Amino acid sequence: MYVVFLGAPGAGKGTQAAEVAKELQLAHIATGDMFRDAQKKGTALGMKAKEYMEKGQLVPDEITVAMLLERIGQADCAQGVILDGFPRTLAQAEALDKALAQQKKAIDYVIYIKVADTELMKRLGGRWICRKCQTPYHEVASPPKVKGVCDKCSGELYQRADDVPETIKARLGVFHAQTAPLIDYYTKTGKLTEVNGEGGMTDIRKRILDAIKKGKPGRNR
Ligand code: AP5
Ligand code: MG
Ligand code: ZN
Numbered sequence: 001m002y003v004v005f006l007g008a009p010g011a012g013k014g015t016q017a018a019e020v021a022k023e024l025q026l027a028h029i030a031t032g033d034m035f036r037d038a039q040k041k042g043t044a045l046g047m048k049a050k051e052y053m054e055k056g057q058l059v060p061d062e063i064t065v066a067m068l069l070e071r072i073g074q075a076d077c078a079q080g081v082i083l084d085g086f087p088r089t090l091a092q093a094e095a096l097d098k099a100l101a102q103q104k105k106a107i108d109y110v111i112y113i114k115v116a117d118t119e120l121m122k123r124l125g126g127r128w129i130c131r132k133c134q135t136p137y138h139e140v141a142s143p144p145k146v147k148g149v150c151d152k153c154s155g156e157l158y159q160r161a162d163d164v165p166e167t168i169k170a171r172l173g174v175f176h177a178q179t180a181p182l183i184d185y186y187t188k189t190g191k192l193t194e195v196n197g198e199g200g201m202t203d204i205r206k207r208i209l210d211a212i213k214k215g216k217p218g219r220n221r
Pocket of ligand 2: 013014015030032085
């Protein structure tokens with residue numbers, strides 16, 4: 001099963017994908033996490049991605065598509081995946097459809113997690129992330145039990161370099177200009193469900209699971 005989580009920066013893609021992937025036993029693939037990991041390792045890919053990420057811009061499609069297709073071909077993705085933060089442009093969506101079609105596969109569900117821009121700004125400004133397991137926390141909405149320490153793995157919490165007001169604004173602009181057209185693209189395939197991404201995290205998870213269980217007319221497995 002292939003599930004795409006579509007949503008603006010801060011919509012809760014990472015928060016929800018981690019839980020839903022566990023529940024449905026799917027791999028959770030986040031292109032942003034892959035780029036940050038490559039940066040930490042200091043690879044050529046990581047250094048290239050950094051140039052774009054620090055400005056809040058998208059990493060070029062050729063680089064991103066090649067990285068993603070290689071990743072979803074790995075063994076742990078055989079039972080299916082939740083794609084968190086991919087595709088983000090029409091070219092990426094088309095490249096993914098084409099690559100899956102070659103293997104007689106297709107995307108089953110697209111969940112669009114909708115959150116107002118004012119709420120997104122608040123969420124990203126207060127976000128802290130675990131260096132080890134990537135769990136996101138929020139200083140007000142979901143603080144860790146001990147300040148600066150991950151509840152799950154005791155890892156150190158940090159704030160992302162692109163979670164500063166200027167770059168958050170740039171990322172929101174990029175979402176509306178380059179990624180929002182995918183809402184139309186996937187609505188036409190009949191696979192998209194819009195889910196209200198505001199409210200309690202458990203309620204939102206239920207909305208997403210309901211959307212997946214209910215299925216959509218366009219699904220093929
Ligand atoms: P990426 O890492 O994907 O970042 P993003 O899309 O900007 O999304 P975020 O991770 O910021 O938000 P999220 O939706 O995961 O929210 P979260 O669950 O953490 O991409 C970073 C960069 O990498 C891009 O700018 C680009 O340069 C590059 N990149 C990545 N993919 C690419 C691609 N496909 N093509 C090209 N470039 C690419 O939640 C946010 C906060 O809100 C947390 O603090 C959380 O605790 C809190 N929160 C969550 N849910 C709730 C709730 N219900 N109520 C209150 N608070 C909540
Ligand atoms: Mg994320
Ligand atoms: Zn952790």
